Amino acid sequence: MFWSSSLRVQGSPTLSHLDLELLDSFRFPDGAGFPESYRSFVRSLGWGRLFGLWLVYPPVLEGYADGWQARSRILTERLREAYIDGRAEEFDWMVEPDGDWSLVDSLQVFAFSENGDVLLWDTATRDEHGEFPVYCSQRMNSLRLLGPSLDVAAPVLRAEAAELFSKNEFDLEPLDAQRLS
Numbered sequence: 061m062f063w064s065s066s067l068r069v070q071g072s073p074t075l076s077h078l079d080l081e082l083l084d085s086f087r088f089p090d091g092a093g094f095p096e097s098y099r100s101f102v103r104s105l106g107w108g109r110l111f112g113l114w115l116v117y118p119p120v121l122e123g124y125a126d127g128w129q130a131r132s133r134i135l136t137e138r139l140r141e142a143y144i145d146g147r148a149e150e151f152d153w154m155v156e157p158d159g160d161w162s163l164v165d166s167l168q169v170f171a172f173s174e175n176g177d178v179l180l181w182d183t184a185t186r187d188e189h190g191e192f193p194v195y196c197s198q199r200m201n202s203l204r205l206l207g208p209s210l211d212v213a214a215p216v217l218r219a220e221a222a223e224l225f226s227k228n229e230f231d232l233e234p235l236d237a238q239r240l241s
Contacts, residue, residue: 067105070230075106077237079127082119086128088168088183095181095191097210098170108234111221114179115235116171125238128170135169135178142200159195159203167195167203179206179213 086093102118120127143164146154166184176199181192191209206213
């Protein structure tokens with residue numbers, strides 16, 4: 061599995077604020093939980109900046125910020141609003157190169173980049189291993205398929221980050237957990 065075998069972490073992962081019960085109990089509309097690739101990532105690496113760019117939102121305990129419960133929900137709502145407007149305006153380029161308008165309702169944001177891009181799961185399409193396809197949407201204006209799972213998409217993200225920043229010594233920079241005010 062990609063996460064456990066090849067990620068280089070700068071220091072110790074930030075894990076104390078994670079809601080591991082929610083990680084195991086959360087269910088999508090299809091009745092199944094988070095994909096194993098994501099669960100493995102969260103359990104092993106927690107909260108941090110992946111490949112110098114991506115913030116993958118884990119389930120967090122009450123009172124903490126930057127968690128799956130709020131950030132993913134809010135970003136998914138914003139994405140759907142943008143795509144509703146785009147469809148009404150007939151901006152078909154918003155679903156290119158790999159999507160279509162029917163896909164939008166089943167997309168769920170699970171990560172945000174510091175340049176405004178999002179990583180999405182197609183929660184209506186699970187493979188035989190329980191994994192969701194992973195899409196990238198640049199500034200919520202495109203749909204590019206990165207792979208059938210986070211394990212497959214992660215090397216693509218690593219390579220793209222290397223093009224932007226040159227090769228980094230570490231793949232994940234753990235970040236301090238922030239309490240809500």
